[in-house]
Amino acid sequence: MAIDKEFYNKSSADSLGWDPSWFGCDYFDSTLTSAIRKWQRKNGLTADGLCGPSTYRRVWTERESEISSFKPADRRFDSNRWIVHNGKFIPIEWKKVVLWDEQSGLSTKKGNYYDYSGETERKPSFFVNHWDVCLSSESCASVLKRRGASVHFCIDNDGTIYQLLDTQHGAWHAGGQKWNQKSIGVEISNAYYTKYQNWYEKNGLGSRPVLEDSWAHGRKLDPHLGFYPIQIEAARALWKAVHIRFGIPLECPLRNSQMTTTVSSDASKGRFEGFIHHYHLTKRKIDCAGFDLESNLQIVRQSPMYCLDR
Numbered sequence: 001m002a003i004d005k006e007f008y009n010k011s012s013a014d015s016l017g018w019d020p021s022w023f024g025c026d027y028f029d030s031t032l033t034s035a036i037r038k039w040q041r042k043n044g045l046t047a048d049g050l051c052g053p054s055t056y057r058r059v060w061t062e063r064e065s066e067i068s069s070f071k072p073a074d075r076r077f078d079s080n081r082w083i084v085h086n087g088k089f090i091p092i093e094w095k096k097v098v099l100w101d102e103q104s105g106l107s108t109k110k111g112n113y114y115d116y117s118g119e120t121e122r123k124p125s126f127f128v129n130h131w132d133v134c135l136s137s138e139s140c141a142s143v144l145k146r147r148g149a150s151v152h153f154c155i156d157n158d159g160t161i162y163q164l165l166d167t168q169h170g171a172w173h174a175g176g177q178k179w180n181q182k183s184i185g186v187e188i189s190n191a192y193y194t195k196y197q198n199w200y201e202k203n204g205l206g207s208r209p210v211l212e213d214s215w216a217h218g219r220k221l222d223p224h225l226g227f228y229p230i231q232i233e234a235a236r237a238l239w240k241a242v243h244i245r246f247g248i249p250l251e252c253p254l255r256n257s258q259m260t261t262t263v264s265s266d267a268s269k270g271r272f273e274g275f276i277h278h279y280h281l282t283k284r285k286i287d288c289a290g291f292d293l294e295s296n297l298q299i300v301r302q303s304p305m306y307c308l309d310r
Contacts, residue, residue: 005033005049016056017086017121022063023051057118063087064117064166068099083153083161083241086121086168090245094237096160106141106154106162113150114170114181122168124184125273127242129235130173131227131287132187135199137162140187149173153186153238157205159230161238178270179281184242188231188288192224214290215261216279221289232296239275240300249274250301252293259294 010028013019020026023035033049041047043058051059063070064087071082072089081097082089100107116122130151132140137154141164144150151173154162165171173185190208191199200208209226227235243250251274253264264280266272275297278285 003050006030009033009036009049009051012051012056016051016053016118017088018051018056018059022059022087053118060087060118066101067166068102068105083163083238084166085245086166090241092161092237092241094159094161094234096158096234098160098162100162100164106137106164108141108150108165108171109145109148112145112148113165113172116168116170119168122170122181124167124246125182125248126184126267127239127248127275128174128179128183128185128278128281129275129288129291129293130185130187130278131190131192133192133287134187134189135191135196137187137189140189144187151185151187153184155186155188155231155234155238157189157200157228157231159228159234161234174278174281175285176281182270184246186235186238188227188235190225190227190231194223194225197225211290216286216289217262217283221286224290226290227288232291236296236300239297240303240305243300244305250297252276252297253280254294259292261289 006028009032020028020032023032023039025032025035036051037047037049040055045055045058067084081092081094083092083097084099098105134140134143137156140154150165150171152163152165152167152171154164156162167184170181171185172180174180174183194210197207200206208228210223211226212223214221214224242248253260253267253272253276263283264272264276267276267280275293277288277291277293279287279289
């Protein structure tokens with residue numbers, strides 16, 4: 001019995017998450033079938049014109065290696081205002097976004113994350129904020145590679161958002177498999193110790209806020225550096241894009257209407273859905289103490305939510 005190739009490809013696209021543009025086409029028709037057949041022949045696959053799991057994995061990986069060249073044109077957003085999930089572009093209301101394959105991009109070492117290339121779409125349920133205890137996002141990316149770890153995003157001192165890894169993959173950032181597989185993570189650049197304040201000033205970045213009333217796990221911390229306002233704005237833009245795309249609630253662990261400053265039982269057990277700091281997962285971490293997550297999420301809640309149709 002002959003296969004209806006147009007029907008097969010439409011069903012495959014609905015199931016796996018690709019669309020005709022991945023093969024330079026607009027519709028599920030004979031032109032797409034021919035384009036798939038041509039691509040398969042070029043890549044040493046059986047040229048049957050059907051985009052099944054094997055073809056999908058190969059084209060997914062190819063797109064990942066040069067993802068920025070596939071950025072869509074959209075009148076609502078500048079061409080560089082996108083983050084990526086499962087090979088697809090998510091609009092973000094932030095000017096300074098750099099993807100991993102771009103000239104000034106930061107990347108993740110292969111083998112330092114759970115690789116879900118071409119697999120069923122990952123659906124993260126919570127988002128983890130970290131500070132990197134580094135002087136820049138570039139330095140953070142280098143440290144992660146040396147340590148065999150990874151993260152999806154970094155936010156640099158000037159508010160630039162770097163995406164190091166497609167959020168389809170599970171980054172090794174939170175410290176445990178059950179946390180990593182369910183989450184998205186960001187490292188916000190901040191050297192933490194006040195002795196580095198002079199470095200920021202000498203390098204033209206300006207003084208960082210110094211936080212003197214930060215608490216974590218029932219302990220008041222010594223004065224430490226906080227985030228630049230531009231970094232907090234960038235974080236809110238990233239949270240908003242993630243919330244709209246994944247439906248992750250704009251909520252954080254609370255007690256008496258205040259953000260908790262220690263481990264959240266639901267978060268540590270992988271049951272929490274929302275936005276957390278790393279210390280909400282384990283008492284071994286104190287990041288991001290002093291960063292009022294609840295008040296900043298409230299700002300995001302009150303902002304207009306654009307319509308996402310990609």
